[in-house]
Amino acid sequence: MCGITGKINFDNSxxxxxxxxxxxxxxxxxRGPDDExxxxxxxxxxxxxxxxxxxxxxxHQPLSNEDGSIWIVFNGEIYNYKELQENLIKQxxxxxxxxxxxxxxxxxxxxxxxxxxxxRGMFAFSIWNNNKKELFCARDRFGIKPFYYYxxxxxxxxxxxxxxxxxxxxxxxxxxxxxxxxxxxxxxxxSDLSIYKNIRKLPPAHYLTVSNxxxxxxxxxxxxxxxxxxxxRSEEQxxxxxxxxxxxxIKLHMIxxxxxxxxxxxxxxxxxxxxxxAKNSSRPVKTFSIGFKEQKFNxxxxxxEVAAKYGCEHHEEIVEAESISLxxxxxxxxxxxxxxxxxxxxxxxxxxxxxxxxxxxxxxGGDELFAGYDKYIKIKQLHSSPFHFKNSKTNRLLWGSAYxxxxxxxxxKGLSYLLSQKKDYAAAYLSFWTKDExxxxxxxxxxIDYKNGSELFKEGLLRKENGVEFISKLxxxxxxxxxxxxxxxxxxxxxxxxxxxxxxxxxDHKFAELTFKIPSNLKFKGKSQxxxxxxxxxxxxxxxxLSHPKQGFSIPLTxxxxxxxxxxxxxxxxxxxxxxxxxxxxKFI
Numbered sequence: 001m002c003g004i005t006g007k008i009n010f011d012n013s014x015x016x017x018x019x020x021x022x023x024x025x026x027x028x029x030x031r032g033p034d035d036e037x038x039x040x041x042x043x044x045x046x047x048x049x050x051x052x053x054x055x056x057x058x059x060h061q062p063l064s065n066e067d068g069s070i071w072i073v074f075n076g077e078i079y080n081y082k083e084l085q086e087n088l089i090k091q092x093x094x095x096x097x098x099x100x101x102x103x104x105x106x107x108x109x110x111x112x113x114x115x116x117x118x119x120r121g122m123f124a125f126s127i128w129n130n131n132k133k134e135l136f137c138a139r140d141r142f143g144i145k146p147f148y149y150y151x152x153x154x155x156x157x158x159x160x161x162x163x164x165x166x167x168x169x170x171x172x173x174x175x176x177x178x179x180x181x182x183x184x185x186x187x188x189x190x191s192d193l194s195i196y197k198n199i200r201k202l203p204p205a206h207y208l209t210v211s212n213x214x215x216x217x218x219x220x221x222x223x224x225x226x227x228x229x230x231x232x233r234s235e236e237q238x239x240x241x242x243x244x245x246x247x248x249x250i251k252l253h254m255i256x257x258x259x260x261x262x263x264x265x266x267x268x269x270x271x272x273x274x275x276x277x278a279k280n281s282s283r284p285v286k287t288f289s290i291g292f293k294e295q296k297f298n299x300x301x302x303x304x305e306v307a308a309k310y311g312c313e314h315h316e317e318i319v320e321a322e323s324i325s326l327x328x329x330x331x332x333x334x335x336x337x338x339x340x341x342x343x344x345x346x347x348x349x350x351x352x353x354x355x356x357x358x359x360x361x362x363x364x365g366g367d368e369l370f371a372g373y374d375k376y377i378k379i380k381q382l383h384s385s386p387f388h389f390k391n392s393k394t395n396r397l398l399w400g401s402a403y404x405x406x407x408x409x410x411x412x413k414g415l416s417y418l419l420s421q422k423k424d425y426a427a428a429y430l431s432f433w434t435k436d437e438x439x440x441x442x443x444x445x446x447x448i449d450y451k452n453g454s455e456l457f458k459e460g461l462l463r464k465e466n467g468v469e470f471i472s473k474l475x476x477x478x479x480x481x482x483x484x485x486x487x488x489x490x491x492x493x494x495x496x497x498x499x500x501x502x503x504x505x506x507x508d509h510k511f512a513e514l515t516f517k518i519p520s521n522l523k524f525k526g527k528s529q530x531x532x533x534x535x536x537x538x539x540x541x542x543x544x545x546l547s548h549p550k551q552g553f554s555i556p557l558t559x560x561x562x563x564x565x566x567x568x569x570x571x572x573x574x575x576x577x578x579x580x581x582x583x584x585x586x587k588f589i
Contacts, residue, residue, distance in 0.1 A: 002061070003031030003049040003496075004073040005159040006126055007168060008135060010215045016045030024164040025049050031075070031160055031496045037061050039071045044128055044135075044212065048073045051358070051499055065105050066094060069130045072108075074101045075160055076123030076145045077503065079252035084118060108136065116207055116222050120252070120510065122503070124202075126158060133212040141223045142365070142507045143204030143484035146492055150199045151217060156210045161493075162335035165199055172198045177447035179336070180583070182454040184438050185431045187339035188486040191457050195336035204484050223509070225479055227465075227472040229519040235532070238518055242536040249508035250276040250361070258358040261286030263349055263502075264314070266302030268372075268534060268545060269363030273505060275540035277361060278310035288353040288360065289316040290345040292556060305542050317352050319345050319555065321564035333493050339432070340486050341555050346494040354498040364487055365506035368479045369515040370530040371471050371523040374550060379427050379474060380524075382418055392422045404436075424466075427474055428458035440588045457481075471520040 005024040007016050021038050025047035032049030039046040039062035048061040064071045078084070081100035084107060089095065093106040100121075107115035108127050113136060122144035127136045137158060139147045149158040150165050150172075157168045165171060176197040179189045192200045202208055205223040210216070233241070254260060254277065262274050264287040277285045287307050291300035300316055307314035323344050330343055353360050367373050382388055389395050399420035406413040421429045433441060435453050442448065461480050465473040488504075495502040505511070515523075518532060525531040534546050561569050573580060573589050 002051055002073075002075045003028035003160045003164070004047070004075045004124065004126060005164045006046040006073060006128075006135075006157070007044070008156045008210060008212055009043040010154055010156070010212065012043050012212070015042050016040050018045070020167075020169060021045045021047040024159060024167045027163045027167050028159065028161050028496075030499055033499050035060060039064075039073075039128070041071075041128070041130060046071060046073045046126065046128060051501060061101060063097070063099070063101050063105060065109060066096075070105055070109060071128045071130070072101060072105050072125055074104060074123065074125035076121055076125070076140065077255075077501070078103060078119055078121040078123065079255060079508075080118075080120040113207055113209070113220075114222075120508065122507075124160065135210040135212070136207065137202060137210075138207040138222075139202045139204055141205045141509045142479065142488065142504075142512075144488050144492070144504055144507060146489070147202040148194060148199055149202060149208070150196075151210070152198065153215070156217065162194060162196065162199055163332075166196075166335075172196075174198065177445055178449075178454070180442070181438060181448050181450075182457070183337040183339070184433050184441060185454040186481070186486075187432050188482075188489065189336060189338075190454065190481050190485050204480075225476050225516065226513075227468050227476070227516050229469070229472075230517040231519055235522065235535070238522060238532050239536040241514060242518075242533060245511045245514050246272070246505070246536070247276050247280070249505040249511045251280050252508070253361055253503045253505040254280060256359050259286070259356065260359045260361070261288060261353055261357040262360055263287075263353070263362045264289050264303045264306060264312075265363070266299035266304075266306065266545070267363065267550070268530060268537065268541070269366030269506060271302070271306045271363075271541055271545045272366075272533075272537045273361050273363045274306055274312065275310060275537070278312065279540075284311050284313045286353075286356055287312040287314045288349050288356075289314070290349045290352070291316060291318050293318060293320060302545055302548060305544060309542060315352055315356065317348060319348050321560040323348065324560065324565055324568060329497075330493075333497050334489075338486075338489070340490050341557050343490045343494055345555055346490055347497060350495045350498040350500045350502070354500045357500075359501045359503060360495075361503050361505055362491065363506060364491060364504050365483065365512075366530065366533065368475055368483050369506060369512055370533040371475055371520065372530040372550065373478070374529075375430065376471060376474055376524065376529070377527060379430075380470065382415075382426055383423065383470060385419075388419050388423050388426070390423055395420050395423065422459075425459045425462050427477060428455045428462055431455065441585055443583055443585055469520045471524045 018038055018040055025036055028049055032051045035050035037048045037060055046062045062071045062073050078100035081103040084103050088106045095102055107118055116138045123140045124145040124147040125138060146160055148162050148165055157165050159165045174197045176193055176195055179193040179195045182189045192203055206219055206221050208219045262277055262285055264270050264274050274285055274287055289300055289303040399416050403416040403420050406416055417434055418426045418429055435450050439450055458481055461477050462473055465476050491502050522532040574586060
């Protein structure tokens with residue numbers, strides 16, 4: 001796992017400074033404390049920080065092809081690189097290292113932009129083609145690895161994190177009010193937005209090309225989520241295929257030249273990952289868990305049960321309210337507003353794991369691929385309710401009026417808000433703050449378009465899935481928003497703060513494509529969520545893991561904020577010196 005950055009000055013006479021590149025790379029030192037490297041060719045520069053995982057002796061970057069016409073900086077892991085290398089060697093390519101990085105270089109030489117179709121793994125990379133004077137950048141299918149970029153008439157700058165871009169010269173740091181509104185709507189910033197108006201995210205499953213000579217950029221999607229349910233297979237056949245494909249993904253994700261372990265929450269997904277790892281390991285699997293004193297949030301007993309069943313080398317820690325002191329450090333790392341409080345325990349479990357290993361496998365993605373979120377039950381009930389009318393105008397007049405009349409503190413106000421939305425797209429309006437609330441919360445700024453609002457982005461995602469079965473539509477929505485912009489962002493930043501690589505075998509795209517073919521009534525059977533995955537994993541897991549209620553990786557914020565941290569919250573949000581007072585209505589808070 002690594003940190004990448006780079007720059008093109010569109011003025012060919014203006015050279016990139018190594019001092020500038022080094023400052024950009026140093027700002028993301030935690031992503032790669034083992035090594036650094038730079039490539040500069042007049043007005044083009046690439047920078048790199050390395051965390052050594054595969055080919056420890058010869059995986060230095062930036063890395064080139066034989067004649068030095070192609071150069072790459074790469075963040076991620078390619079799990080099928082050995083197979084790809086063998087095929088490329090047969091086609092005449094000569095390798096100087098055993099790294100997965102060099103495999104991408106030769107794939108690009110062979111297939112150009114289509115090289116991404118052959119990659120199985122998590123990745124964000126940039127390739128400079130000196131012959132074409134063109135930069136080619138790509139991001140993996142689910143957006144496991146981050147890629148930010150900035151472009152204006154003078155330059156193109158990219159990096160793994162925003163802070164590295166901000167270290168470059170003459171960056172416009174104007175705030176994006178669209179991003180701010182998105183944050184207060186969902187708790188994270190969606191789409192290709194960042195908190196800076198002119199810094200963007202390359203979306204998952206997209207590549208980008210920048211021509212030095214024409215100063216033009218092109219962004220193109222190369223893969224998409226495609227639900228095509230196959231009703232010809234029996235439940236038993238699906239169980240066998242899930243086990244086989246999942247096991248294959250785990251085996252691939254266990255390839256490493258450094259110590260490897262797993263996060264173990266005690267939930268179905270991480271427990272399944274650990275179980276299959278144990279099946280394929282000759283040594284005890286190192287497992288890492290976080291718990292809380294507040295028993296409602298504590299899953300340690302389930303994690304211990306799995307660890308004991310498979311003879312794991314188990315490590316755990318208790319997180320307490322004092323951990324909130326970590327917030328300033330987290331804010332600095334995330335570079336922009338981010339409201340998922342589970343970033344705190346994710347940081348702590350990453351810190352714990354890094355004491356023993358350099359790589360861990362996690363269970364992220366299972367809820368998205370197998371429809372595991374509790375909200376799916378509620379949204380489906382809402383959609384089938386006879387009181388949620390097909391006629392949007394009726395919903396708006398009846399339930400919209402009710403929403404305005406119901407006081408803030410009365411139960412049912414939130415439900416009336418969702419009923420007032422279009423029947424097929426109500427899921428897009430699940431938010432922390434409604435439009436009306438955001439108008440009261442955010443100090444007036446004409447740059448915020450409340451009429452359309454951030455919800456339209458998610459409504460657009462749902463519209464693209466028209467014709468897809470209802471639960472599958474909700475899954476696609478989460479995969480293209482919550483998963484990438486919240487869950488995977490949280491895991492990437494929290495782990496990289498500790499120089500730890502986290503791999504996500506459930507989001508292997510081959511395994512994911514198999515799940516897209518599973519009929520939704522096998523994922524979401526009655527009120528049983530993740531039904532077919534639980535059935536497939538039943539032989540490997542203790543009954544308690546399969547039957548205990550879903551908890552998620554949440555923390556007891558309500559208790560903390562009302563007791564131990566009450567003064568901290570008031571000082572942060574309500575003092576006259578608080579930074580937020582520039583943007584937020586203190587009276588409404």
